[in-house]
Amino acid sequence: MRMLPIPNAEQPGFIACSLIDSIGRADFGNRLLQSLRSTVRPDLISMFLHNGEKPVLLGHGTLARTFDEQRAMRSYMSVYFREDPAKEVISNHLPVGGIAALYMTRTEVPTLSYRRQCYEEARIVDRFTVVRKLSCGEAISVNLYRDARSGPLDDSHLDLALSLSPMLGAAVARHCELTVARDYRDPDRVLLQLIERFPMLTMREAQAAAEAIAGRTAEETADKLGLKASSVVTHRKRAYERLNVAGLRDLMILYSAEG
Numbered sequence: 296m297r298m299l300p301i302p303n304a305e306q307p308g309f310i311a312c313s314l315i316d317s318i319g320r321a322d323f324g325n326r327l328l329q330s331l332r333s334t335v336r337p338d339l340i341s342m343f344l345h346n347g348e349k350p351v352l353l354g355h356g357t358l359a360r361t362f363d364e365q366r367a368m369r370s371y372m373s374v375y376f377r378e379d380p381a382k383e384v385i386s387n388h389l390p391v392g393g394i395a396a397l398y399m400t401r402t403e404v405p406t407l408s409y410r411r412q413c414y415e416e417a418r419i420v421d422r423f424t425v426v427r428k429l430s431c432g433e434a435i436s437v438n439l440y441r442d443a444r445s446g447p448l449d450d451s452h453l454d455l456a457l458s459l460s461p462m463l464g465a466a467v468a469r470h471c472e473l474t475v476a477r478d479y480r481d482p483d484r485v486l487l488q489l490i491e492r493f494p495m496l497t498m499r500e501a502q503a504a505a506e507a508i509a510g511r512t513a514e515e516t517a518d519k520l521g522l523k524a525s526s527v528v529t530h531r532k533r534a535y536e537r538l539n540v541a542g543l544r545d546l547m548i549l550y551s552a553e554g
Contacts, residue, residue, distance in 0.1 A: 314466040319473035321481040327437075327466075328356030335448070335456045337439035339419065341368060342467050343376075345385045346433045350376050352487055353435065353471055359417065359442055367419070369491045370412040378409050381424050381436060389428035394464045396457055397424045400447060421447040423456045427464035429471070437467045482509035489550070495537050503530035507543050508550055 317326035328340045339357045343350035350372055357364045376382070380403075384395050400421045404410035413419070423439045439456060441447055448456065486505035489496060496504065499520075506516040506527075513531070517524040531543075540546045 311462055314462065318466055318470045321484070323470050323474075324354035324356035326356070327354075328358070331439070331459075335423070335439055335452050335459070336441070336445065337423075338442040338445055339364060339417075339440040340438065341440075342435065342437045342470070343372075344433065344435055344471050345376075347386075349373070350436075352484060353467065353474060354484075355487075364417060365487060365490055367413045367417040368487060369494075372491045373494075375409040375413055378405055380405060381426060385426055385428075385434045385436065389426065389434065391428050391430055393428045394461060395426045396460045397426070398422070398448070398453060399424075418443045420445075423448060423453065425460045425463045425467075427468050429468060435464070435467050435471050437463050482506050482511065485509055485550070493538060496534055497530075499530045500534040500537065503527050504534040504538075504546060507531055508547055 313330035314327065317323045317330070320326065324340055324342065328337060331337055331340075339355075339359055341355045342353040344353055352368065352372065355364070355368065371379075379385075380399060381397050384397065389395055398421070401410060401414045401419060404414055419440045420443055421441050425437045426434055427436075428434045482505045485508050486501055489501045489505050490498075493501070499522075502520060503516060506519065511519070513524040513527040516522075516527045520527070522530075535542060535546060538546065538549060540549055
């Protein structure tokens with residue numbers, strides 16, 4: 296018997312194992328980002344379900360500042376998904392089970408406002424996208440971004456991204472099946488949804504409301520946010536007032552209905 300070498304972290308076999316272990320987890324986006332750092336080296340990842348309406352966020356991971364990331368995704372999910380050059384491929388050009396890969400630099404973003412809100416303010420320089428068609432009306436996309444510090448993807452990174460595209464599409468499609476089909480209450484994901492759906496909320500109000508929807512107590516939320524429990528309660532009450540709901544039960548009904 297002889298000892299055989301295990302593939303290292305830069306080889307597809309290692310990345311596949313990492314993806315399989317992460318599928319369905321709340322931190323799938325961050326785990327996916329970390330698994331690709333030794334190859335494609337993205338700085339930001341986002342994943343969406345496209346079903347003909349507003350895209351549904353399936354997960355994300357970032358090495359950038361959280362505020363920039365949240366603002367960019369909020370803008371994309373509320374307005375600019377309609378201007379996404381990948382929309383035509385997502386909507387029409389793929390058969391069920393088909394997969395496509397697209398690449399776009401910041402200068403190729405079609406409108407000035409889209410470019411400013413989703414790329415320039417977040418300091419994103421380019422995007423590599425994998426699209427997989429799930430059914431006649433649905434598709435998933437996984438987007439790998441580089442920021443200004445790292446610079447755009449070069450030819451070798453693009454070749455690696457292309458070679459990994461079938462694996463990425465399959466993994467995110469399976470993650471979609473597992474997460475969309477269950478009552479998914481990750482507070483960070485809920486927060487992004489609240490920011491996108493209810494822009495009248497302040498950040499603290501949205502955070503307090505998201506933690507409440509996720510089942511966290513005021514004390515648990517206070518520990519996480521570095522606030523007093525009484526401040527968390529105040530932010531919750533202000534969120535209820537802005538959304539015109541009587542309390543947590545009505546907030547959860549509103550959140551579910553909007554989703």
